[in-house]
Amino acid sequence: MRSFQTSNAPHMPQQISVAKVMLQVLLALVPGILAYTWYFGPGILVQILLATVFALLIEALFLRMRGRPLKPFIDDYSAVVTAVLFALCVPPLAPWWISLVGMLFAIGFAKHLYGGLGQNVFNPAMVGYVVVLISFPQAMTAWLPPVTLAEHSIGILDSLQVIFTGQVPIAGSWDAITQATPLDTLKTGIDSGRMISEIRQSPLFGDFGGLGWEWIANWFALGGIFLLYKRVISWQVPAAIIGSVILLSLPLWLADPDSSPFPLQHVFSGALVLAAFFIATDPVSGCVSPRGRLVFGAGVAVITLVIRRWGGYPDGVAFAVLLMNMAAPLIDRYTRPRIYGEKPDGRDKKNE
Amino acid sequence: MSQLSPFDLARDAGRHTHHFHGGLKLRHNKRISCQTPVERPPLPDILVVPLLQQAGDIARPLVEAGDLVLKGQQIGHCQNCVAVHAPTSGTVEAVEDRLMTHASGMTGLCVIIRPDGKDQWTRLEPLDHIADISPARLARQLQECGLAGLGGAVFPTHAKTLDGHQRQVHTLILNGAECEPYISCDEMLMREQPGKIILGARILRRALGAERVVIAIEDQMGAVHQALAYAADCAECTQITVVKVTTIYPEGGERQLIKVLTGLEVPLGGRPSDLGLVCQNVATAAAVAEAVSEGKPLIERYITVTGNGISRPRNLLALIGTPFYHLVDACGGYTGNVARLVVGGPMMGYPVSSDATPVVKAVNCILALTDKDIAAPQAEMPCIRCGECSRACPATLLPQQLHLQVNNGLWDEAEEYGLLACIECGCCDFVCPSHIPLVSWFRHGKDMLRQRADEAQATTLARQRFEAREVRLLRKKQARAEKMAKRKQMLQQKTATAQQTGKSAKGPEDA
Ligand code: SF4
Numbered sequence: 066m067r068s069f070q071t072s073n074a075p076h077m078p079q080q081i082s083v084a085k086v087m088l089q090v091l092l093a094l095v096p097g098i099l100a101y102t103w104y105f106g107p108g109i110l111v112q113i114l115l116a117t118v119f120a121l122l123i124e125a126l127f128l129r130m131r132g133r134p135l136k137p138f139i140d141d142y143s144a145v146v147t148a149v150l151f152a153l154c155v156p157p158l159a160p161w162w163i164s165l166v167g168m169l170f171a172i173g174f175a176k177h178l179y180g181g182l183g184q185n186v187f188n189p190a191m192v193g194y195v196v197v198l199i200s201f202p203q204a205m206t207a208w209l210p211p212v213t214l215a216e217h218s219i220g221i222l223d224s225l226q227v228i229f230t231g232q233v234p235i236a237g238s239w240d241a242i243t244q245a246t247p248l249d250t251l252k253t254g255i256d257s258g259r260m261i262s263e264i265r266q267s268p269l270f271g272d273f274g275g276l277g278w279e280w281i282a283n284w285f286a287l288g289g290i291f292l293l294y295k296r297v298i299s300w301q302v303p304a305a306i307i308g309s310v311i312l313l314s315l316p317l318w319l320a321d322p323d324s325s326p327f328p329l330q331h332v333f334s335g336a337l338v339l340a341a342f343f344i345a346t347d348p349v350s351g352c353v354s355p356r357g358r359l360v361f362g363a364g365v366a367v368i369t370l371v372i373r374r375w376g377g378y379p380d381g382v383a384f385a386v387l388l389m390n391m392a393a394p395l396i397d398r399y400t401r402p403r404i405y406g407e408k409p410d411g412r413d414k415k416n417e
Numbered sequence: 418m419s420q421l422s423p424f425d426l427a428r429d430a431g432r433h434t435h436h437f438h439g440g441l442k443l444r445h446n447k448r449i450s451c452q453t454p455v456e457r458p459p460l461p462d463i464l465v466v467p468l469l470q471q472a473g474d475i476a477r478p479l480v481e482a483g484d485l486v487l488k489g490q491q492i493g494h495c496q497n498c499v500a501v502h503a504p505t506s507g508t509v510e511a512v513e514d515r516l517m518t519h520a521s522g523m524t525g526l527c528v529i530i531r532p533d534g535k536d537q538w539t540r541l542e543p544l545d546h547i548a549d550i551s552p553a554r555l556a557r558q559l560q561e562c563g564l565a566g567l568g569g570a571v572f573p574t575h576a577k578t579l580d581g582h583q584r585q586v587h588t589l590i591l592n593g594a595e596c597e598p599y600i601s602c603d604e605m606l607m608r609e610q611p612g613k614i615i616l617g618a619r620i621l622r623r624a625l626g627a628e629r630v631v632i633a634i635e636d637q638m639g640a641v642h643q644a645l646a647y648a649a650d651c652a653e654c655t656q657i658t659v660v661k662v663t664t665i666y667p668e669g670g671e672r673q674l675i676k677v678l679t680g681l682e683v684p685l686g687g688r689p690s691d692l693g694l695v696c697q698n699v700a701t702a703a704a705v706a707e708a709v710s711e712g713k714p715l716i717e718r719y720i721t722v723t724g725n726g727i728s729r730p731r732n733l734l735a736l737i738g739t740p741f742y743h744l745v746d747a748c749g750g751y752t753g754n755v756a757r758l759v760v761g762g763p764m765m766g767y768p769v770s771s772d773a774t775p776v777v778k779a780v781n782c783i784l785a786l787t788d789k790d791i792a793a794p795q796a797e798m799p800c801i802r803c804g805e806c807s808r809a810c811p812a813t814l815l816p817q818q819l820h821l822q823v824n825n826g827l828w829d830e831a832e833e834y835g836l837l838a839c840i841e842c843g844c845c846d847f848v849c850p851s852h853i854p855l856v857s858w859f860r861h862g863k864d865m866l867r868q869r870a871d872e873a874q875a876t877t878l879a880r881q882r883f884e885a886r887e888v889r890l891l892r893k894k895q896a897r898a899e900k901m902a903k904r905k906q907m908l909q910q911k912t913a914t915a916q917q918t919g920k921s922a923k924g925p926e927d928a
């Protein structure tokens with residue numbers, strides 16, 4: 066006769082863990098990040114590193130303050146994912162304290178003050194980004210032109226110098242090395258009454274979106290497809306975002322091609338692809354049911370288009386995601402899947 | 418417009434196969450226990466026969482310490498549930514509380530029998546000519562032979578049969594889709610005893626008054642299909658179909674299997690008989706055949722003894738009441754360090770704390786797992802709402818929401834979100850990257866919901882009683898008032914006549 070320890074089912078090793086999910090997301094971001102470096106220089110790598118270090122420090126600090134163990138939470142990589150997504154949204158040569166402020170708000174406020182991993186209502190990376198975007202508009206609009214168009218090439222040492230000291234290495238000044246983003250150019254162009262076909266003459270534009278940007282978007286999409294294949298994300302959110310952007314901008318473009326960009330230009334501009342696969346798919350702050358995720362994605366697309374067209378910011382993806390985060394619980398309420406055996410009109414169950 | 422009702426649509430069960438939502442493709446690990454033919458292990462030294470082995474009431478013991486019993490003799494009687502029998506001949510050593518074979522690890526009354534080694538049968542009473550026997554008589558035979566569902570739910574077979582007959586079901590589904598990893602006892606039974614299963618199917622069909630039988634097996638059980646098809650090739654076997662279903666856990670769950678075979682869903686809170694269906698396990702059918710054609714009570718069953726912790730994994734035909742360690746010994750004993758001993762499969766099985774636990778009718782598998790087979794316990798993390806659980810849930814629930822609701826005691830919401838429809842299959846647990854013990858939460862939540870329903874019912878009853886009493890009192894009062902009014906009227910009339918005749922002027926009040 067022998068006795069044994071007892072423990073809950075399942076009595077089989079489980080393959081996945083939060084850390085593994087997050088690592089797959091990071092892996093899927095690699096091609097896009099490499100393309101980013103290729104087109105815009107190594108500044109982005111410095112930003113990623115900075116944001117990651119700050120994210121982990123702040124995560125540790127808040128875990129300590131909340132009296133939580135560091136162990137399972139620090140190495141779940143969720144803070145790293147937030148940091149990398151944030152870094153991908155800020156200009157590559159943004160000063161170092163942008164990351165610090167951004168991560169403080171992302172990890173400290175949006176995540177831990179709401180109760181930590183899994184409890185946050187808002188997408189932490191987007192909270193951090195929007196805070197710095199609104200607080201430091203100047204630093205946040207100092208974008209670089211693609212390396213092929215730049216007059217001065219900015220290497221890793223130059224990047225470090227700019228990021229940490231604010232000193233521009235080249236004789237000129239900020240203006241000599243920075244450049245408005247294609248979306249900015251488009252917006253100011255349209256606002257001053259020029260036609261899109263004219264604006265697109267600028268060398269900043271490629272075939273669809275901005276030069277360089279569109280290829281980065283392609284590589285992010287590739288990473289997104291990897292995540293779909295690995296079933297880390299579900300297809301509903303990216304499909305709804307990209308599909309709705311195309312469907313909604315098509316009639317506008319057909320009606321007025323001079324001041325409405327054509328659908329694929331919308332898709333390949335700004336952070337839309339990144340958001341579709343990596344940001345709006347954040348499960349914690351999104352919807353749970355498949356139908357809810359479709360609604361969520363469509364909402365992000367609509368708000369983005371509205372902000373791009375009428376809002377004060379050239380790209381509205383971050384705001385769109387945050388606004389839909391607020392709507393998510395409500396959407397969830399109305400999109401609960403039909404339970405096995407439930408009448409098709411499930412909501413009347415109680416009145417039967 | 419004539420639209421067929423689900424009840425009639427379900428008559429087509431098994432003609433096409435369908436899919437259910439979610440589910441998991443698991444490594445089945447079944448081959449290791451299917452290599453050798455099934456054998457009876459030697460008689461154990463001691464048998465511990467629990468008097469509660471099925472859902473429902475506990476049986477009343479018919480023997481006491483010192484009694485001699487024969488194999489197959491009834492030792493426990495039960496009005497509303499099923500009888501319990503002595504698995505072999507011997508002496509009753511005690512009737513006392515022992516650890517029962519149950520997830521909760523509770524104790525209960527057991528009959529302890531010391532076998533005399535003669536294995537001497539009592540007189541059995543088979544029924545002949547099943548075609549002439551009434552469904553009610555068949556059901557009684559099943560109850561007397563202690564038949565309960567051998568798939569794990571151990572619902573008394575006779576009750577299910579009577580209910581099905583009353584509700585005029587048309588199709589009997591025999592469940593041979595053994596979807597949990599490691600377990601192969603039904604597969605071995607179907608390979609070795611196909612004739613008994615087919616005979617049992619015919620008996621059950623007769624008892625139910627059903628027309629068709631659909632036997633569902635997994636698509637990877639090649640040999641089984643041949644064996645069953647061969648056995649079902651007889652004059653009386655018309656309308657018995659063997660259907661292969663895709664192996665995906667938990668397609669052997671009653672509701673999932675019905676969806677696969679019919680494309681229809683059992684209504685929420687309803688039963689398969691709402692669709693004209695009754696499900697029985699194939700092993701139950703074989704036991705039914707023995708109970709009716711041989712009069713043999715349910716005293717033994719096929720059990721898979723397997724896992725990396727067992728030297729020679731295999732299937733055994735074990736007597737009810739046999740302690741697990743005896744079966745393990747019959748399989749060459751343990752290998753290395755066994756970390757966990759599980760009753761049932763790795764998904765829905767429960768661990769036991771001792772291998773002295775006895776075999777009961779519900780035990781289909783004893784699984785000995787080593788450290789390698791079970792992951793090191795991983796820290797439970799908060800839910801990240803990744804949706805893996807809802808993607809895997811065969812009941813189309815949102816386990817992440819249910820977890821939140823149960824956790825916070827939001828019982829109304831939990832009920833609305835279908836907590837009671839959870840079949841506790843464990844798919845959500847298995848895929849959860851945060852390693853949340855979701856099913857344990859749901860079991861607790863379901864208990865709470867049931868308790869709440871009971872309380873609500875008790876209050877309603879009390880209120881109804883109170884109201885009934887009020888009504889009764891009111892009626893009494895009214896009746897009395899009416900009576901008085903009538904009398905008054907009569908008197909008034911009398912007075913009036915008297916006045917008319919001028920005899921008396923007395924008012925009725927004074928009367
Ligand atoms: S699988 Fe686990 S972590 Fe993911 S949503 Fe479900 S309960 Fe939450």
Ligand code: SF4
Nearest residue numbers: 810839840842843845
């Ligand atoms: S245990 Fe319940 S909630 Fe979890 S997957 Fe199975 S049916 Fe769904």
